[in-house]
Amino acid sequence: MAASLETAAQPQGLKRxxxxxxxxxxxxxxxxxxxxxxxxxxxxxxxxxxxxxxEQFIAGRPYWEVPVxxxxxxxxxxxxxxxxxxxxxxxxxxxxxxxxxALKIRRLMHYGQVMQSHALHFFHLSSPDLLFGFDSEVNxxxxxxxxxxxxxxxxxxxxxxKYGQEVIRATAGKRVxxxxxxxxxxxxxxxxxxxxxxxxxxxxxxxWSQDAVDIAKTLHAQNxxxxxxxxxxxxxxxxxxxxxxxxxLYDGVIRxxxxxxxxxFDGASDQGYLDLIEExxxxxxxxxxxxxxxxxxxxxxxxxxxxxxxxxxxxIPSPRAEVERREFVGWGQGQLLHGSLAYHWARMxxxxxxMEVIAELLxxxxxxAGELMARGERRHSGVGVIEAPRGTLIHHYEVGDDDLVTxxxxxxxTTHNNQAMNEAVRSVAxxxxxxxxxxxxxxxxxxxxxxxxxxxxxxxxHALGKMPLQATLLGAGGDVLDRVRKSPDGGFxxxxxxxxxxx
Amino acid sequence: xxxxxxxxxxxxxxxxxxxxxxxCVERLRGALPAREDIEFLDDYQLVPEHVxxxxxxxxxxxxxxxxxxxxxxxxxxLRAAADASISSHSLSPQALLHLYRDLHEKDAPPCTxxxxxxxxxxxxxxxSAAALAHLDAALQWARGxxxxxxxxxxx
Numbered sequence: 001m002a003a004s005l006e007t008a009a010q011p012q013g014l015k016r017x018x019x020x021x022x023x024x025x026x027x028x029x030x031x032x033x034x035x036x037x038x039x040x041x042x043x044x045x046x047x048x049x050x051x052x053x054x055e056q057f058i059a060g061r062p063y064w065e066v067p068v069x070x071x072x073x074x075x076x077x078x079x080x081x082x083x084x085x086x087x088x089x090x091x092x093x094x095x096x097x098x099x100x101x102a103l104k105i106r107r108l109m110h111y112g113q114v115m116q117s118h119a120l121h122f123f124h125l126s127s128p129d130l131l132f133g134f135d136s137e138v139n140x141x142x143x144x145x146x147x148x149x150x151x152x153x154x155x156x157x158x159x160x161x162k163y164g165q166e167v168i169r170a171t172a173g174k175r176v177x178x179x180x181x182x183x184x185x186x187x188x189x190x191x192x193x194x195x196x197x198x199x200x201x202x203x204x205x206x207x208w209s210q211d212a213v214d215i216a217k218t219l220h221a222q223n224x225x226x227x228x229x230x231x232x233x234x235x236x237x238x239x240x241x242x243x244x245x246x247x248x249l250y251d252g253v254i255r256x257x258x259x260x261x262x263x264x265f266d267g268a269s270d271q272g273y274l275d276l277i278e279e280x281x282x283x284x285x286x287x288x289x290x291x292x293x294x295x296x297x298x299x300x301x302x303x304x305x306x307x308x309x310x311x312x313x314x315x316i317p318s319p320r321a322e323v324e325r326r327e328f329v330g331w332g333q334g335q336l337l338h339g340s341l342a343y344h345w346a347r348m349x350x351x352x353x354x355m356e357v358i359a360e361l362l363x364x365x366x367x368x369a370g371e372l373m374a375r376g377e378r379r380h381s382g383v384g385v386i387e388a389p390r391g392t393l394i395h396h397y398e399v400g401d402d403d404l405v406t407x408x409x410x411x412x413x414t415t416h417n418n419q420a421m422n423e424a425v426r427s428v429a430x431x432x433x434x435x436x437x438x439x440x441x442x443x444x445x446x447x448x449x450x451x452x453x454x455x456x457x458x459x460x461x462h463a464l465g466k467m468p469l470q471a472t473l474l475g476a477g478g479d480v481l482d483r484v485r486k487s488p489d490g491g492f493x494x495x496x497x498x499x500x501x502x503x
Numbered sequence: 504x505x506x507x508x509x510x511x512x513x514x515x516x517x518x519x520x521x522x523x524x525x526x527c528v529e530r531l532r533g534a535l536p537a538r539e540d541i542e543f544l545d546d547y548q549l550v551p552e553h554v555x556x557x558x559x560x561x562x563x564x565x566x567x568x569x570x571x572x573x574x575x576x577x578x579x580x581l582r583a584a585a586d587a588s589i590s591s592h593s594l595s596p597q598a599l600l601h602l603y604r605d606l607h608e609k610d611a612p613p614c615t616x617x618x619x620x621x622x623x624x625x626x627x628x629x630x631s632a633a634a635l636a637h638l639d640a641a642l643q644w645a646r647g648x649x650x651x652x653x654x655x656x657x658x
Binding site: 054056057069072076078120124139142143144147148151154155157158159161162165175176177 | 515516517518544545546547550551552554555585598601602605606626627
């Protein structure tokens with residue numbers, strides 16, 4: 001594990017540099033760096049403003065509303081929340097298992113979501129860095145720059161995204177605020193007309209996905225020193241896998257490996273996630289730090305997402321992606337790949353896998369007909385775990401006899417990767433910034449490391465102009481220490497009832 | 504078949520006044536059921552593939568909540584610009600038009616932004632009374648804009 005730059009021994013007198021906001025990530029994050037007089041890095045922290053009000057937003061609502069409501073938590077991966085909530089509430093209505101038709105339509109929806117999310121990230125958010133260079137001209141380093149220099153790549157990205165959105169529309173009922181998945185199953189089939197529309201383009205999309213894998217692979221081959229070393233650090237890896245060890249993004253058992261690739265545990269039920277994972281609170285950030293209970297706080301943190309999934313599974317159950325996975329794993333020559341930029345390669349292999357799965361499901365008659373709903377013995381709690389585009393997503397609900405949600409716990413992918421992203425920025429700071437005069441290009445190296453994880457820091461809100469920001473500082477025991485509001489003009493005010501409130 | 508006019512609002516309905524864009528679209532759709540020349544769409548935010556929704560249009564009206572505009576609303580004829588928003592997952596409408604031009608090698612159809620002043624964007628809150636009053640004023644303007652004769656012709 002990387003040596004810590006989390007807390008400087010003597011922060012007094014150090015120069016502070018802030019990257020605020022981190023760009024090309026969803027939501028608001030910032031990085032603070034403390035440097036001494038010789039420009040030596042003494043402390044690096046990634047701060048993410050996460051609003052823990054989500055759980056309160058859901059508590060008290062009827063459970064059947066939840067799969068629709070949770071889509072409003074995030075404008076980037078609403079379908080992942082929609083399906084994770086549905087999976088959790090399947091347990092509450094006793095729908096274990098759901099029907100084959102419902103399962104296949106949900107899978108189709110999910111793989112469409114992951115596909116379009118991966119396409120957005122690679123083509124529009126990361127390709128500017130990867131194609132032009134991390135310290136290339138800043139005004140060019142964006143999707144408009146890519147569209148100008150590589151219009152074919154930009155166009156494929158847009159059309160892949162659009163295809164994924166159409167898969168979502170065909171399965172969820174609408175492009176946004178879909179209502180297709182419900183506790184116990186699905187409420188509609190895919191129409192024959194939609195299936196034909198999607199089938200018409202599916203081979204083209206598979207080919208473009210293969211092209212994307214080739215781009216990512218070529219980038220690694222052209223500069224292995226950079227791609228293997230940049231933001232590299234050893235970590236544990238956690239993900240769902242199918243019971244037979246296959247990659248599965250919708251369902252499975254929980255598996256974790258250590259940094260050398262040895263299994264830490266396997267076959268763990270998602271219903272028992274609290275036996276495996278605990279979340280640590282640190283005083284300098286609102287976001288928690290999950291860790292594996294069996295290894296403890298210091299050694300138990302882990303990575304999730306494409307890099308973990310591809311190295312946790314034993315095989316990918318689709319032919320083209322499996323060929324690519326073997327080459328990817330072979331790159332490590334028997335060792336796990338730990339470079340942060342390997343996320344991009346892994347993500348594109350998943351993109352290809354998603355398209356292969358979509359093609360297979362579109363040929364399955366069960367998506368057009370068959371029983372959609374299942375019921376069983378009513379229960380009071382349920383856990384739904386899904387592999388969202390960025391990694392493992394956990395929804396946990398408790399429901400009263402009156403059908404109202406009494407408790408809710410969400411652990412989102414970006415929270416799982418919190419410690420890993422901090423390690424990545426510390427690794428890059430140590431390698432590239434330490435002892436150098438800082439420049440925009442050097443600081444962008446820090447952002448490149450964060451973007452590799454495709455963090456979703458979203459509170460799913462936006463507006464023209466500046467947003468107000470309200471933050472609550474919680475103590476380790478969950479007690480409110482301070483509440484502040486940042487106004488659109490940048491000023492701060494302490495809110496009534498907090499310790500920090502003025503006289 | 505692509506309809507000649509697109510009304511496209513964005514925002515999160517569960518974040519207070521951020522709902523103004525989708526609400527405006529919803530109310531216009533309800534108020535103009537006979538207008539078969541208008542397509543109404545809404546989404547959480549503008550993203551690159553929305554360039555495809557602009558193809559073949561004669562006019563486009565974007566609708567969003569704004570903290571920066573003067574109340575109750577402002578309108579703006581949009582021009583393509585590679586502004587700072589291209590650094591995030593979401594795009595500004597100006598950046599979307601820029602992307603459209605790069606990908607299609609021609610300018611996007613004429614686009615107008617209807618920015619409705621909002622004040623509160625907290626998760627779980629309903630739109631504020633003041634924002635809803637701004638919405639009413641904006642709807643009146645939008646109905647007038649949508650009745651312009653050039654919209655009635657096919658693209």
